[in-house]
Amino acid sequence: xxxxxxxKSLFKVAVTLCVILGLWQVVVMVFALPSFILPAPLEVFxxxxxxxxxxxxxxxxxxAEILLGLLLGLCMGLFFALQMLLFKPLKRWLLPIxxxxxxxxxxxxxxxxxxxxxxxxxxxIVMAAIIIFFPVTTCCYDGLRNTPSGYLDLVKTMGASxxxxxxxxxxxxxxxxxxxxxRVAVVIxxxxxVAGEWVGSSEGLGYLMLQANARMMIDEMFAxxxxxxxxxxxxxxxxxxxxxxxxxxxVL
Amino acid sequence: xxxxxxxxxxxxxxxxxxxxNGLMQYLDSQAPTLQGINMQIPAGQWTCILGRSGCGKTxxxxxxxGLLDQKVVWSGSLRMDPAHAELKDQVAYMAQQDLLMPxxxxxxxVLLSTRFGESAKSGFFVKNVRKIHAQKEQxxxxxxxxxxxxxxxxxxxxxxxGMRQRVALARTLMQNKPVVLMDEPFSALDAVTRYRLQNLAxxxxxxxxxxxxxxxxxxxxxxxxxxxxxxxxxxxxxxLTSLVSSTPREFDAAGAQLQQRIMARLEYDDDE
Numbered sequence: 001x002x003x004x005x006x007x008k009s010l011f012k013v014a015v016t017l018c019v020i021l022g023l024w025q026v027v028v029m030v031f032a033l034p035s036f037i038l039p040a041p042l043e044v045f046x047x048x049x050x051x052x053x054x055x056x057x058x059x060x061x062x063x064a065e066i067l068l069g070l071l072l073g074l075c076m077g078l079f080f081a082l083q084m085l086l087f088k089p090l091k092r093w094l095l096p097i098x099x100x101x102x103x104x105x106x107x108x109x110x111x112x113x114x115x116x117x118x119x120x121x122x123x124x125i126v127m128a129a130i131i132i133f134f135p136v137t138t139c140c141y142d143g144l145r146n147t148p149s150g151y152l153d154l155v156k157t158m159g160a161s162x163x164x165x166x167x168x169x170x171x172x173x174x175x176x177x178x179x180x181x182x183r184v185a186v187v188i189x190x191x192x193x194v195a196g197e198w199v200g201s202s203e204g205l206g207y208l209m210l211q212a213n214a215r216m217m218i219d220e221m222f223a224x225x226x227x228x229x230x231x232x233x234x235x236x237x238x239x240x241x242x243x244x245x246x247x248x249x250x251v252l
Numbered sequence: 253x254x255x256x257x258x259x260x261x262x263x264x265x266x267x268x269x270x271x272x273n274g275l276m277q278y279l280d281s282q283a284p285t286l287q288g289i290n291m292q293i294p295a296g297q298w299t300c301i302l303g304r305s306g307c308g309k310t311x312x313x314x315x316x317x318g319l320l321d322q323k324v325v326w327s328g329s330l331r332m333d334p335a336h337a338e339l340k341d342q343v344a345y346m347a348q349q350d351l352l353m354p355x356x357x358x359x360x361x362v363l364l365s366t367r368f369g370e371s372a373k374s375g376f377f378v379k380n381v382r383k384i385h386a387q388k389e390q391x392x393x394x395x396x397x398x399x400x401x402x403x404x405x406x407x408x409x410x411x412x413x414g415m416r417q418r419v420a421l422a423r424t425l426m427q428n429k430p431v432v433l434m435d436e437p438f439s440a441l442d443a444v445t446r447y448r449l450q451n452l453a454x455x456x457x458x459x460x461x462x463x464x465x466x467x468x469x470x471x472x473x474x475x476x477x478x479x480x481x482x483x484x485x486x487x488x489x490x491x492l493t494s495l496v497s498s499t500p501r502e503f504d505a506a507g508a509q510l511q512q513r514i515m516a517r518l519e520y521d522d523d524e
Binding site: 148150151154155157158159161164168173175247248249 | 344353364369
Protein backbone atom coordinates (compact mmCIF):
# COMPACT_ATOMS: atom_id res chain seq x y z
CA UNK A 1 0.00 0.00 0.00
CA UNK A 2 2.67 2.48 1.05
CA UNK A 3 4.81 1.34 -1.85
CA UNK A 4 1.99 2.01 -4.23
CA UNK A 5 1.44 5.42 -2.72
CA UNK A 6 5.13 6.22 -2.98
CA UNK A 7 5.07 5.25 -6.67
CA LYS A 8 2.07 7.49 -7.15
CA SER A 9 3.66 10.52 -5.53
CA LEU A 10 6.89 9.92 -7.47
CA PHE A 11 4.84 9.77 -10.65
CA LYS A 12 3.20 13.10 -9.80
CA VAL A 13 6.58 14.74 -9.24
CA ALA A 14 7.84 13.37 -12.56
CA VAL A 15 4.77 14.69 -14.41
CA THR A 16 5.12 18.15 -12.81
CA LEU A 17 8.79 18.25 -13.79
CA CYS A 18 8.07 17.19 -17.36
CA VAL A 19 5.37 19.84 -17.72
CA ILE A 20 7.65 22.61 -16.42
CA LEU A 21 10.52 21.53 -18.65
CA GLY A 22 8.16 21.24 -21.61
CA LEU A 23 6.78 24.73 -21.03
CA TRP A 24 10.29 26.07 -20.71
CA GLN A 25 11.31 24.45 -23.99
CA VAL A 26 8.18 25.75 -25.72
CA VAL A 27 8.73 29.31 -24.44
CA VAL A 28 12.32 29.29 -25.67
CA MET A 29 11.26 27.98 -29.08
CA VAL A 30 8.20 30.20 -29.55
CA PHE A 31 9.89 33.46 -28.53
CA ALA A 32 13.16 32.40 -30.18
CA LEU A 33 15.10 33.49 -27.11
CA PRO A 34 18.88 33.55 -27.58
CA SER A 35 20.70 31.09 -25.34
CA PHE A 36 22.45 33.91 -23.42
CA ILE A 37 19.04 35.09 -22.15
CA LEU A 38 17.37 31.77 -21.48
CA PRO A 39 18.90 28.53 -22.66
CA ALA A 40 16.59 25.68 -23.56
CA PRO A 41 16.53 22.77 -21.08
CA LEU A 42 18.10 20.53 -23.68
CA GLU A 43 21.07 22.86 -23.99
CA VAL A 44 21.47 22.90 -20.23
CA PHE A 45 21.39 19.13 -20.17
CA UNK A 46 23.96 19.00 -22.94
CA UNK A 47 26.22 21.30 -20.94
CA UNK A 48 25.69 19.17 -17.87
CA UNK A 49 27.07 16.14 -19.70
CA UNK A 50 29.76 17.99 -21.59
CA UNK A 51 31.27 19.79 -18.58
CA UNK A 52 30.71 17.05 -16.05
CA UNK A 53 34.34 16.98 -14.87
CA UNK A 54 34.43 20.68 -14.04
CA UNK A 55 30.97 20.60 -12.49
CA UNK A 56 31.82 17.60 -10.36
CA UNK A 57 34.98 19.24 -9.04
CA UNK A 58 33.12 22.38 -7.99
CA UNK A 59 30.18 20.42 -6.62
CA UNK A 60 32.51 18.53 -4.31
CA UNK A 61 33.91 21.79 -2.96
CA UNK A 62 30.50 23.34 -2.35
CA UNK A 63 29.19 20.09 -0.90
CA ALA A 64 32.05 19.94 1.57
CA GLU A 65 31.44 23.57 2.56
CA ILE A 66 27.75 22.92 3.16
CA LEU A 67 28.27 19.73 5.17
CA LEU A 68 31.08 21.11 7.30
CA GLY A 69 29.12 24.33 7.79
CA LEU A 70 26.15 22.30 8.97
CA LEU A 71 28.34 20.36 11.38
CA LEU A 72 29.95 23.50 12.78
CA GLY A 73 26.62 25.35 13.03
CA LEU A 74 24.96 22.41 14.77
CA CYS A 75 27.76 22.09 17.32
CA MET A 76 27.73 25.82 17.99
CA GLY A 77 23.94 25.85 18.29
CA LEU A 78 23.87 22.91 20.69
CA PHE A 79 26.66 24.42 22.75
CA PHE A 80 24.96 27.81 23.05
CA ALA A 81 21.57 26.26 23.85
CA LEU A 82 23.11 24.17 26.62
CA GLN A 83 24.91 27.17 28.06
CA MET A 84 21.71 29.19 28.11
CA LEU A 85 19.83 26.35 29.76
CA LEU A 86 22.39 25.51 32.41
CA PHE A 87 23.53 28.99 33.36
CA LYS A 88 20.42 31.12 33.51
CA PRO A 89 22.25 34.48 34.01
CA LEU A 90 24.37 33.76 30.96
CA LYS A 91 21.25 33.74 28.84
CA ARG A 92 20.83 37.50 29.19
CA TRP A 93 24.34 37.96 27.83
CA LEU A 94 24.15 35.39 25.07
CA LEU A 95 20.74 36.25 23.69
CA PRO A 96 21.76 39.69 22.29
CA ILE A 97 24.72 38.05 20.53
CA UNK A 98 22.39 35.46 19.12
CA UNK A 99 19.94 38.04 17.83
CA UNK A 100 22.74 40.27 16.52
CA UNK A 101 24.10 37.33 14.55
CA UNK A 102 20.80 37.34 12.70
CA UNK A 103 20.28 41.09 12.50
CA UNK A 104 23.51 41.60 10.55
CA UNK A 105 22.92 40.22 7.04
CA UNK A 106 25.32 37.41 6.37
CA UNK A 107 26.20 39.03 3.01
CA UNK A 108 27.39 42.11 4.83
CA UNK A 109 29.92 40.29 6.96
CA UNK A 110 31.05 38.05 4.13
CA UNK A 111 33.82 40.43 2.92
CA UNK A 112 35.18 40.66 6.46
CA UNK A 113 35.15 36.91 6.78
CA UNK A 114 37.08 36.69 3.51
CA UNK A 115 39.78 38.94 4.95
CA UNK A 116 39.93 37.04 8.24
CA UNK A 117 39.67 33.50 6.98
CA UNK A 118 40.98 33.75 3.45
CA UNK A 119 39.40 32.92 0.12
CA UNK A 120 39.46 29.20 0.77
CA UNK A 121 36.85 26.85 2.13
CA UNK A 122 37.03 28.08 5.76
CA UNK A 123 35.21 31.37 5.24
CA UNK A 124 32.33 29.59 3.46
CA ILE A 125 32.01 27.03 6.22
CA VAL A 126 31.74 29.85 8.74
CA MET A 127 29.15 31.62 6.57
CA ALA A 128 26.99 28.50 6.40
CA ALA A 129 27.44 27.95 10.13
CA ILE A 130 26.41 31.52 10.98
CA ILE A 131 23.31 31.35 8.84
CA ILE A 132 22.05 28.15 10.48
CA PHE A 133 23.23 29.02 13.96
CA PHE A 134 20.07 30.89 14.96
CA PRO A 135 17.39 28.32 14.02
CA VAL A 136 19.43 25.51 15.55
CA THR A 137 20.07 27.34 18.80
CA THR A 138 16.51 28.53 19.31
CA CYS A 139 14.99 25.16 18.44
CA CYS A 140 17.39 23.29 20.68
CA TYR A 141 16.89 25.74 23.53
CA ASP A 142 13.10 25.65 23.23
CA GLY A 143 13.17 21.87 23.09
CA LEU A 144 15.31 21.59 26.18
CA ARG A 145 13.34 24.18 28.10
CA ASN A 146 9.89 22.88 27.23
CA THR A 147 10.39 19.37 28.54
CA PRO A 148 7.01 18.34 29.97
CA SER A 149 7.26 19.16 33.67
CA GLY A 150 5.59 15.84 34.50
CA TYR A 151 8.60 13.95 33.11
CA LEU A 152 10.98 16.00 35.24
CA ASP A 153 8.84 15.62 38.36
CA LEU A 154 8.66 11.88 37.86
CA VAL A 155 12.41 11.40 37.62
CA LYS A 156 12.97 13.81 40.51
CA THR A 157 10.96 11.43 42.68
CA MET A 158 13.23 8.68 41.34
CA GLY A 159 16.21 10.62 42.68
CA ALA A 160 17.66 11.84 39.38
CA SER A 161 20.36 14.51 39.61
CA UNK A 162 20.41 17.62 37.44
CA UNK A 163 22.84 15.98 34.98
CA UNK A 164 20.88 12.77 34.84
CA UNK A 165 17.71 14.73 34.13
CA UNK A 166 19.48 16.57 31.32
CA UNK A 167 20.96 13.45 29.80
CA UNK A 168 18.11 10.99 30.20
CA UNK A 169 15.06 13.23 29.94
CA UNK A 170 15.59 16.77 28.68
CA UNK A 171 17.93 15.90 25.84
CA UNK A 172 15.86 13.08 24.30
CA UNK A 173 12.68 15.08 24.88
CA UNK A 174 14.13 18.00 22.93
CA UNK A 175 15.07 15.91 19.89
CA UNK A 176 11.83 16.37 17.90
CA UNK A 177 12.08 20.17 18.28
CA UNK A 178 15.77 20.08 17.47
CA UNK A 179 14.94 18.01 14.38
CA UNK A 180 12.75 20.78 12.97
CA UNK A 181 15.64 23.17 13.54
CA UNK A 182 17.93 20.83 11.64
CA ARG A 183 15.44 20.59 8.78
CA VAL A 184 15.45 24.37 8.44
CA ALA A 185 19.23 24.45 8.76
CA VAL A 186 19.72 21.94 5.97
CA VAL A 187 17.66 24.07 3.60
CA ILE A 188 19.39 27.38 4.33
CA UNK A 189 22.99 26.20 4.79
CA UNK A 190 23.60 26.10 0.99
CA UNK A 191 22.58 29.77 0.82
CA UNK A 192 25.39 30.68 3.19
CA UNK A 193 27.96 28.62 1.35
CA VAL A 194 27.06 29.92 -2.13
CA ALA A 195 26.80 33.52 -0.94
CA GLY A 196 30.30 33.12 0.47
CA GLU A 197 31.54 31.84 -2.86
CA TRP A 198 30.01 34.80 -4.68
CA VAL A 199 31.81 37.29 -2.50
CA GLY A 200 35.19 35.79 -3.13
CA SER A 201 36.47 32.35 -3.98
CA SER A 202 38.43 30.37 -6.53
CA GLU A 203 36.32 27.26 -6.63
CA GLY A 204 32.81 25.98 -5.88
CA LEU A 205 29.49 26.11 -7.69
CA GLY A 206 28.93 29.76 -6.72
CA TYR A 207 32.27 30.70 -8.24
CA LEU A 208 31.45 28.70 -11.36
CA MET A 209 28.08 30.45 -11.73
CA LEU A 210 29.69 33.86 -11.38
CA GLN A 211 32.33 33.01 -13.98
CA ALA A 212 29.78 31.54 -16.36
CA ASN A 213 27.56 34.59 -15.94
CA ALA A 214 30.40 36.97 -16.71
CA ARG A 215 31.18 35.06 -19.88
CA MET A 216 27.52 34.87 -20.95
CA MET A 217 27.57 31.10 -20.61
CA ILE A 218 24.08 31.07 -19.22
CA ASP A 219 23.59 27.40 -20.01
CA GLU A 220 26.53 26.50 -17.77
CA MET A 221 25.14 28.72 -15.07
CA PHE A 222 21.83 26.91 -15.27
CA ALA A 223 23.66 23.59 -15.13
CA UNK A 224 25.39 24.66 -11.92
CA UNK A 225 22.09 25.95 -10.55
CA UNK A 226 20.46 22.64 -11.38
CA UNK A 227 23.13 20.68 -9.54
CA UNK A 228 22.86 22.99 -6.55
CA UNK A 229 19.07 22.52 -6.37
CA UNK A 230 19.34 18.75 -6.71
CA UNK A 231 22.03 18.67 -4.02
CA UNK A 232 19.93 20.78 -1.62
CA UNK A 233 16.81 18.73 -2.24
CA UNK A 234 18.66 15.46 -1.78
CA UNK A 235 20.24 16.75 1.40
CA UNK A 236 16.85 17.71 2.75
CA UNK A 237 15.17 14.42 1.96
CA UNK A 238 18.06 12.33 3.27
CA UNK A 239 18.13 14.37 6.48
CA UNK A 240 14.37 14.09 6.84
CA UNK A 241 14.49 10.30 6.38
CA UNK A 242 17.35 9.96 8.83
CA UNK A 243 15.66 12.12 11.46
CA UNK A 244 12.45 10.16 11.14
CA UNK A 245 14.41 6.96 11.60
CA UNK A 246 16.33 8.23 14.64
CA UNK A 247 13.33 9.98 16.24
CA UNK A 248 10.37 7.72 15.49
CA UNK A 249 8.30 9.25 18.29
CA UNK A 250 8.44 12.78 16.84
CA VAL A 251 5.14 14.27 15.78
CA LEU A 252 6.31 15.59 12.43
CA UNK B 253 4.97 -19.00 47.00
CA UNK B 254 3.46 -17.62 50.20
CA UNK B 255 6.73 -18.06 52.08
CA UNK B 256 8.46 -16.21 49.32
CA UNK B 257 5.97 -13.42 49.57
CA UNK B 258 6.25 -13.15 53.34
CA UNK B 259 9.97 -12.90 52.89
CA UNK B 260 9.48 -10.13 50.41
CA UNK B 261 7.19 -8.22 52.74
CA UNK B 262 9.68 -8.56 55.52
CA UNK B 263 12.40 -7.02 53.41
CA UNK B 264 10.18 -4.20 52.28
CA UNK B 265 9.25 -2.77 55.66
CA UNK B 266 6.08 -0.78 55.29
CA UNK B 267 5.93 2.74 56.46
CA UNK B 268 3.33 4.78 58.29
CA UNK B 269 3.10 8.53 58.00
CA UNK B 270 1.51 10.94 60.42
CA UNK B 271 0.99 14.62 59.81
CA UNK B 272 0.25 16.95 62.73
CA ASN B 273 -1.05 20.44 62.34
CA GLY B 274 0.37 20.79 58.86
CA LEU B 275 0.26 24.17 57.19
CA MET B 276 1.29 24.82 53.64
CA GLN B 277 1.57 28.08 51.80
CA TYR B 278 2.94 28.76 48.34
CA LEU B 279 5.70 31.34 48.40
CA ASP B 280 3.95 33.48 45.81
CA SER B 281 0.58 33.35 47.53
CA GLN B 282 -0.98 35.49 50.23
CA ALA B 283 -3.04 32.85 51.99
CA PRO B 284 -2.15 29.30 52.99
CA THR B 285 -3.44 26.53 50.76
CA LEU B 286 -3.69 23.94 53.50
CA GLN B 287 -4.12 24.53 57.20
CA GLY B 288 -4.56 22.38 60.25
CA ILE B 289 -3.86 19.14 58.43
CA ASN B 290 -3.97 16.17 60.78
CA MET B 291 -3.67 12.84 59.09
CA GLN B 292 -2.70 9.33 60.06
CA ILE B 293 -1.63 7.27 57.10
CA PRO B 294 -1.28 3.70 58.36
CA ALA B 295 1.31 1.34 56.99
CA GLY B 296 0.30 -1.15 54.30
CA GLN B 297 -3.11 0.39 53.72
CA TRP B 298 -4.82 2.58 51.17
CA THR B 299 -5.62 6.12 52.25
CA CYS B 300 -7.79 8.10 49.86
CA ILE B 301 -7.92 11.85 49.88
CA LEU B 302 -11.07 13.18 48.29
CA GLY B 303 -11.66 16.73 47.32
CA ARG B 304 -12.78 18.96 44.54
CA SER B 305 -10.46 20.45 41.95
CA GLY B 306 -8.29 23.19 43.40
CA CYS B 307 -8.68 22.15 47.03
CA GLY B 308 -4.95 21.53 47.33
CA LYS B 309 -4.97 17.75 47.33
CA THR B 310 -2.40 17.55 44.56
CA UNK B 311 -0.25 20.12 46.37
CA UNK B 312 -0.30 17.94 49.47
CA UNK B 313 0.74 14.89 47.51
CA UNK B 314 3.45 16.75 45.66
CA UNK B 315 4.77 18.01 48.95
CA UNK B 316 4.94 14.46 50.27
CA UNK B 317 6.84 13.50 47.10
CA GLY B 318 9.34 16.29 47.76
CA LEU B 319 8.47 18.17 44.58
CA LEU B 320 7.53 21.47 46.20
CA ASP B 321 10.59 22.01 48.34
CA GLN B 322 11.47 25.32 46.76
CA LYS B 323 7.96 26.54 46.20
CA VAL B 324 6.14 26.25 49.52
CA VAL B 325 6.55 26.91 53.18
CA TRP B 326 5.54 23.96 55.29
CA SER B 327 5.12 23.98 59.01
CA GLY B 328 3.88 21.24 61.22
CA SER B 329 5.31 17.83 61.87
CA LEU B 330 5.61 15.00 59.41
CA ARG B 331 6.68 11.80 61.06
CA MET B 332 7.48 8.43 59.62
CA ASP B 333 7.31 5.15 61.41
CA PRO B 334 9.87 3.59 61.23
CA ALA B 335 11.82 6.82 61.05
CA HIS B 336 13.76 7.76 57.92
CA ALA B 337 15.76 10.82 57.05
CA GLU B 338 13.70 11.89 54.07
CA LEU B 339 10.20 10.86 53.10
CA LYS B 340 10.88 11.58 49.45
CA ASP B 341 13.43 8.76 49.31
CA GLN B 342 10.74 6.32 50.39
CA VAL B 343 8.06 7.16 47.84
CA ALA B 344 7.15 6.23 44.31
CA TYR B 345 4.94 8.70 42.49
CA MET B 346 2.25 7.94 39.95
CA ALA B 347 0.58 10.81 38.17
CA GLN B 348 -2.64 11.25 36.24
CA GLN B 349 -0.73 11.08 32.97
CA ASP B 350 1.17 7.87 32.46
CA LEU B 351 4.36 9.92 31.78
CA LEU B 352 5.93 7.17 29.72
CA MET B 353 8.98 8.48 27.90
CA PRO B 354 8.06 8.24 24.19
CA UNK B 355 11.64 7.48 23.17
CA UNK B 356 11.99 4.46 25.44
CA UNK B 357 10.51 1.04 24.85
CA UNK B 358 7.98 -0.30 27.32
CA UNK B 359 10.69 -2.35 29.02
CA UNK B 360 13.08 0.60 29.25
CA UNK B 361 10.29 2.74 30.68
CA VAL B 362 9.78 0.19 33.43
CA LEU B 363 13.54 0.22 34.00
CA LEU B 364 13.67 4.02 34.11
CA SER B 365 14.20 4.28 37.86
CA THR B 366 17.26 2.01 37.68
CA ARG B 367 19.10 4.79 35.83
CA PHE B 368 18.94 7.14 38.78
CA GLY B 369 19.70 7.29 42.46
CA GLU B 370 21.00 4.38 44.50
CA SER B 371 20.17 1.64 42.04
CA ALA B 372 22.21 3.31 39.29
CA LYS B 373 25.39 3.13 41.33
CA SER B 374 27.80 0.61 39.89
CA GLY B 375 31.39 0.61 38.75
CA PHE B 376 32.40 3.94 37.31
CA PHE B 377 33.18 2.64 33.86
CA VAL B 378 32.22 -1.01 33.98
CA LYS B 379 28.53 -1.62 34.41
CA ASN B 380 27.59 -4.47 36.62
CA VAL B 381 26.32 -6.91 34.03
CA ARG B 382 24.78 -9.30 36.49
CA LYS B 383 22.89 -6.53 38.24
CA ILE B 384 21.56 -5.16 34.97
CA HIS B 385 20.46 -8.62 33.97
CA ALA B 386 18.65 -9.11 37.28
CA GLN B 387 16.91 -5.74 36.93
CA LYS B 388 15.77 -6.66 33.44
CA GLU B 389 14.41 -9.99 34.68
CA GLN B 390 12.55 -8.17 37.43
CA UNK B 391 11.08 -5.66 34.99
CA UNK B 392 9.91 -8.46 32.71
CA UNK B 393 8.34 -10.22 35.68
CA UNK B 394 6.44 -7.03 36.53
CA UNK B 395 5.30 -6.63 32.95
CA UNK B 396 4.08 -10.20 33.14
CA UNK B 397 2.06 -9.26 36.21
CA UNK B 398 0.38 -6.37 34.44
CA UNK B 399 -0.14 -8.55 31.38
CA UNK B 400 2.08 -6.67 28.97
CA UNK B 401 5.13 -8.88 28.67
CA UNK B 402 4.45 -9.35 24.96
CA UNK B 403 4.61 -5.59 24.44
CA UNK B 404 7.98 -5.15 26.15
CA UNK B 405 9.75 -4.00 22.99
CA UNK B 406 6.98 -1.69 21.77
CA UNK B 407 7.08 2.06 22.01
CA UNK B 408 4.49 3.66 24.32
CA UNK B 409 2.54 5.31 21.49
CA UNK B 410 1.69 1.86 20.15
CA UNK B 411 -0.30 1.14 23.31
CA UNK B 412 -3.78 2.17 24.40
CA UNK B 413 -4.39 4.47 27.36
CA GLY B 414 -5.15 1.62 29.73
CA MET B 415 -2.08 -0.34 28.67
CA ARG B 416 0.09 2.73 29.13
CA GLN B 417 -1.17 3.25 32.65
CA ARG B 418 -0.45 -0.44 33.34
CA VAL B 419 3.13 0.13 32.22
CA ALA B 420 3.26 3.11 34.57
CA LEU B 421 2.05 0.83 37.35
CA ALA B 422 4.83 -1.66 36.57
CA ARG B 423 7.34 1.19 36.59
CA THR B 424 6.06 2.29 40.00
CA LEU B 425 6.42 -1.25 41.35
CA MET B 426 9.93 -1.45 39.91
CA GLN B 427 10.96 1.38 42.22
CA ASN B 428 10.13 -0.93 45.11
CA LYS B 429 9.38 1.82 47.60
CA PRO B 430 7.24 1.32 50.73
CA VAL B 431 5.01 4.31 49.95
CA VAL B 432 3.15 4.87 46.69
CA LEU B 433 1.63 8.27 46.03
CA MET B 434 -1.04 8.27 43.35
CA ASP B 435 -2.51 11.39 41.85
CA GLU B 436 -5.75 10.40 40.11
CA PRO B 437 -3.95 7.81 38.02
CA PHE B 438 -7.16 6.27 36.69
CA SER B 439 -9.19 9.38 36.01
CA ALA B 440 -8.34 9.67 32.31
CA LEU B 441 -9.51 6.13 31.52
CA ASP B 442 -12.89 4.87 30.42
CA ALA B 443 -15.13 3.25 33.03
CA VAL B 444 -14.36 -0.38 32.27
CA THR B 445 -10.62 0.14 31.88
CA ARG B 446 -10.62 2.12 35.12
CA TYR B 447 -12.44 -0.68 36.93
CA ARG B 448 -9.91 -3.25 35.73
CA LEU B 449 -6.95 -1.06 36.60
CA GLN B 450 -8.30 -0.42 40.07
CA ASN B 451 -8.49 -4.17 40.61
CA LEU B 452 -4.99 -4.68 39.27
CA ALA B 453 -3.49 -1.86 41.34
CA UNK B 454 -5.30 -3.12 44.40
CA UNK B 455 -3.81 -6.59 43.94
CA UNK B 456 -0.29 -5.44 43.18
CA UNK B 457 -0.01 -2.69 45.79
CA UNK B 458 -1.48 -4.71 48.62
CA UNK B 459 1.57 -4.49 50.89
CA UNK B 460 2.31 -0.84 50.25
CA UNK B 461 1.30 2.31 52.01
CA UNK B 462 -0.77 3.96 49.32
CA UNK B 463 -1.97 7.54 49.31
CA UNK B 464 -4.49 7.93 46.50
CA UNK B 465 -5.85 11.28 45.50
CA UNK B 466 -9.12 11.30 43.66
CA UNK B 467 -12.19 13.40 43.00
CA UNK B 468 -14.28 10.33 42.37
CA UNK B 469 -16.08 9.13 45.56
CA UNK B 470 -16.81 5.79 43.93
CA UNK B 471 -13.12 5.14 43.41
CA UNK B 472 -12.35 5.99 47.02
CA UNK B 473 -15.11 3.67 48.25
CA UNK B 474 -13.85 0.81 46.11
CA UNK B 475 -10.25 1.02 47.20
CA UNK B 476 -9.74 2.90 50.45
CA UNK B 477 -9.15 1.76 53.97
CA UNK B 478 -9.56 5.30 55.15
CA UNK B 479 -11.09 8.24 53.36
CA UNK B 480 -10.09 11.81 54.11
CA UNK B 481 -12.03 14.78 52.81
CA UNK B 482 -10.10 17.89 51.95
CA UNK B 483 -12.28 21.00 51.89
CA UNK B 484 -12.64 24.58 52.96
CA UNK B 485 -10.43 27.55 52.22
CA UNK B 486 -7.72 27.08 53.32
CA UNK B 487 -8.39 23.37 53.10
CA UNK B 488 -8.41 21.17 56.14
CA UNK B 489 -8.42 17.41 56.19
CA UNK B 490 -11.24 15.54 57.85
CA UNK B 491 -11.28 11.80 58.42
CA LEU B 492 -14.56 10.74 56.94
CA THR B 493 -14.57 7.05 57.56
CA SER B 494 -12.49 3.93 57.90
CA LEU B 495 -13.56 0.88 55.98
CA VAL B 496 -12.62 -2.57 57.12
CA SER B 497 -13.91 -4.87 54.41
CA SER B 498 -11.41 -6.21 51.89
CA THR B 499 -10.70 -4.26 48.73
CA PRO B 500 -11.51 -3.91 45.88
CA ARG B 501 -15.12 -3.67 46.99
CA GLU B 502 -18.18 -4.42 44.93
CA PHE B 503 -20.69 -1.67 44.32
CA ASP B 504 -23.40 -2.19 46.95
CA ALA B 505 -26.09 -0.30 48.83
CA ALA B 506 -23.82 0.71 51.72
CA GLY B 507 -21.31 2.05 49.22
CA ALA B 508 -24.02 4.01 47.46
CA GLN B 509 -25.11 5.54 50.76
CA LEU B 510 -21.57 6.47 51.63
CA GLN B 511 -21.17 7.99 48.22
CA GLN B 512 -24.28 10.07 48.80
CA ARG B 513 -22.87 11.22 52.12
CA ILE B 514 -19.57 12.21 50.55
CA MET B 515 -21.32 14.11 47.81
CA ALA B 516 -23.43 15.95 50.36
CA ARG B 517 -20.32 16.93 52.30
CA LEU B 518 -18.43 18.11 49.26
CA GLU B 519 -21.44 20.01 48.00
CA TYR B 520 -21.92 21.64 51.38
CA ASP B 521 -18.44 23.06 50.92
CA ASP B 522 -19.85 25.27 48.21
CA ASP B 523 -22.24 27.09 50.51
CA GLU B 524 -19.67 27.95 53.11
